[in-house]
Amino acid sequence: MKPFLKIAYQPYKWIIVIPFVFIITMVLGLICIFSGLLFKQSGVNLIAVTWSKLCCAIAPLKVIITGKKNYSRDTSYVVVSNHQSMADIPVIHGHLGLKIKWIMKKELGKIPIFGPACHHLGCIYVDRKNHDAAIKSIRKAQRRLSENASVLFFSEGTRSRDGKVMPFKKGAFKFARETNLPILPITIKNSLHVLPPDSLDLIPGTIEIIVHRPIHISDHHMDHLDDVIEQTRQMISSAL
16 A cells, blocks of 8 residues: 555544444444354354454455365365464455354453354364363364364464464364364465554555365374475465
8 A cells, every 4th residue: 555545544444444343343242142142153153254244344355265166165174374464364254155163362262242252153262371271172172063164273373473474383283183174274365464463553455365275184194294284384385
């Protein structure tokens, strides 16, 4: 975005975008909680998709998906993605077309309305400081997954501050083997420039989701897990 357009966008961002996102998060979060008490996760997922699309529309963010032929909306996956920005969340949830359950740090579950809403959506809270507790939470969550649900891991463990894909953790790949679900690698491109980490410096823009071919994790792969993880990381990184 040109400098003068970026300056002109600032009043709109502070007066319209940020208050709107806050309000719909609270309102739809409450609806998610009540829907979760009355209906199945599929109903809550529809509300979460609505929230995601509204957030993208108000910014506004244009989302392009490349590689649609590489996945089916009726199939469950362990989605493995790079992570550049908080904008990644509404972009993926609103436009990929999968029933996504997020792996989230347990501290987010303590946020009023947001935390309980994510719980009813089927998100999985883990203690990143306690490996054994994190694994136990993920295994427990396997039994709660709704039909055709996909679980998303930001396998770097945190947002990249420079856009480069950091080393991946093993959790997603072990989870895929235990659940017998295919890994679906995706690359998120340009979200770093739309909303940089640790800031509210939001600007309109285009974010691309590149979907790669699924990877099926077998017992043989588990014997060479580090190689499989690095190959997946390189696949995601090469599309940036």
